[in-house]
Amino acid sequence: MGQRLSCATQQREDKALFLAVASGELELVEAMVDEDPSLFEQTTGYDNLSPLHVAAANGRIQVLSMLLDRSCKVDVLNRQKQTPLMLAVMHGKTGCAEKLIHAGANILMFDSIRRRTCLHYAAYYGHTDCLKAILSAAHSTPVADSWGFARFVNIRDGNGATPLHLAARHRQSECLHALLDNGALVCASTGGYGYPGSTPLHMAARGGSLDCVRMLLSWGADRLQLDSSGKIPFTVALKRKYKACAALLDPSSAAPLVWPSPLKFISELNQEAKALLEKALLEANREREKTLLKEADMPPSPLHSESEDDNISSETSDVELCCICFDQVCTIEVRPCGHQMCAHCTLALCCHKKPDPATACPSGPVCPFCRGAIVQLLVAKINKRSVTEVESSPMKPRRSRKSNFSEGSSSFKGLSAMGSFGRIAGRNSGKITDEKQWGVS
Ligand SMILES: [Zn+2]
Numbered sequence: 001m002g003q004r005l006s007c008a009t010q011q012r013e014d015k016a017l018f019l020a021v022a023s024g025e026l027e028l029v030e031a032m033v034d035e036d037p038s039l040f041e042q043t044t045g046y047d048n049l050s051p052l053h054v055a056a057a058n059g060r061i062q063v064l065s066m067l068l069d070r071s072c073k074v075d076v077l078n079r080q081k082q083t084p085l086m087l088a089v090m091h092g093k094t095g096c097a098e099k100l101i102h103a104g105a106n107i108l109m110f111d112s113i114r115r116r117t118c119l120h121y122a123a124y125y126g127h128t129d130c131l132k133a134i135l136s137a138a139h140s141t142p143v144a145d146s147w148g149f150a151r152f153v154n155i156r157d158g159n160g161a162t163p164l165h166l167a168a169r170h171r172q173s174e175c176l177h178a179l180l181d182n183g184a185l186v187c188a189s190t191g192g193y194g195y196p197g198s199t200p201l202h203m204a205a206r207g208g209s210l211d212c213v214r215m216l217l218s219w220g221a222d223r224l225q226l227d228s229s230g231k232i233p234f235t236v237a238l239k240r241k242y243k244a245c246a247a248l249l250d251p252s253s254a255a256p257l258v259w260p261s262p263l264k265f266i267s268e269l270n271q272e273a274k275a276l277l278e279k280a281l282l283e284a285n286r287e288r289e290k291t292l293l294k295e296a297d298m299p300p301s302p303l304h305s306e307s308e309d310d311n312i313s314s315e316t317s318d319v320e321l322c323c324i325c326f327d328q329v330c331t332i333e334v335r336p337c338g339h340q341m342c343a344h345c346t347l348a349l350c351c352h353k354k355p356d357p358a359t360a361c362p363s364g365p366v367c368p369f370c371r372g373a374i375v376q377l378l379v380a381k382i383n384k385r386s387v388t389e390v391e392s393s394p395m396k397p398r399r400s401r402k403s404n405f406s407e408g409s410s411s412f413k414g415l416s417a418m419g420s421f422g423r424i425a426g427r428n429s430g431k432i433t434d435e436k437q438w439g440v441s
């Protein structure tokens with residue numbers, strides 16, 4: 001009888017503790033654990049949540065810090081073997097996630113439901129800030145040494161799904177991008193040991209997110225890969241009546257420009273230059289997409305109209321035009337030679353279009369002006385040119401008209417025939433950033 005009574009009292013105390021933790025009442029929680037330090041060890045009824053779990057899930061960073069300061073175990077597990085970090089990430093509590101990582105939380109823990117890690121949860125719920133915090137931790141924690149960063153990014157859960165699969169399935173395009181940017185394998189399959197499985201593109205087709213489909217395609221996802229039931233992503237999207245996605249996934253439609261794989265690309269690309277190239281890629285694919293969606297009788301996605309006026313080639317009259325297309329402003333500078341061209345042309349040179357292997361660069365890309373290997377791409381400094389310079393250089397027309405880049409536009413034609421660059425541009429017509437050439441000091 002007495003035992004049962006104390007048990008009931010204990011339960012009431014526990015409940016009060018967890019309520020105080022959940023609502024972030026720091027002083028109250030402190031007073032309670034000061035009085036009875038054993039409360040640290042208490043867990044909620046069925047789920048076995050510790051106070052740290054509850055603080056993390058509710059984003060109570062002060063309580064969480066206090067608990068950690070009083071040496072609460074940072075990787076304490078609940079019934080499903082989930083850590084407080086996993087719960088913080090699930091609920092998008094970035095501050096708490098960072099605090100836990102800082103306190104030494106292990107990012108390489110697997111839960112017992114589907115053997116998922118905190119990275120899986122971040123991708124699943126689309127909490128990009130949490131995802132980035134985990135990835136940056138993965139660069140420096142022992143995980144990087146023991147597992148390797150690339151392996152961690154592509155970590156598989158119990159069903160063989162990588163975080164990229166989950167982001168694609170649950171329409172989390174921002175997380176999808178962050179993962180691709182950090183080396184997630186675009187053609188990863190959920191099937192193990194040579195068995196066919198689903199790719200992230202299959203998952204995106206199932207989720208019906210046009211953003212995810214578009215992004216995966218531009219990162220080189222294969223439209224022809226079969227899943228375990230022998231379906232290509234196109235069939236998956238059709239079955240679920242995602243018409244726009246299906247239009248892009250249709251293997252008979254024109255292939256998009258593809259973001260170059262790291263191996264085929266320049267080793268050094270600064271963030272700014274990368275952003276410019278990515279934007280150019282998006283624009284090029286946008287044109288193609290417009291046609292496809294029109295054919296599929298779909299209204300263009302909001303992205304189209306939104307970025308309509310946001311072209312790289314803005315109406316600037318006093319800037320240098322690209323010597324390849326004579327259309328866009330030179331925004332990218334090639335190192336080490338110093339030649340400049342626009343982002344679109346850079347992209348066309350460094351990208352390959354699937355499935356035509358003839359246009360792929362077999363080795364690293366070369367500068368179209370001097371044929372030297374491209375080691376690095378930088379954002380070009382846009383210099384205003386004086387009138388005399390323009391007169392002395394009839395090869396470089398200046399135009400202020402605004403033009404949209406498209407795969408079929410005349411400016412783009414012949415880009416795959418790289419030999420013609422030399423004839424059009426000639427060796428000396430490539431812009432050299434060495435200012436001596438222009439007689440400017
Ligand atoms: Zn150009």
Ligand SMILES: [Zn+2]
Nearest residue numbers: 337339367370
């Ligand atoms: Zn060059």
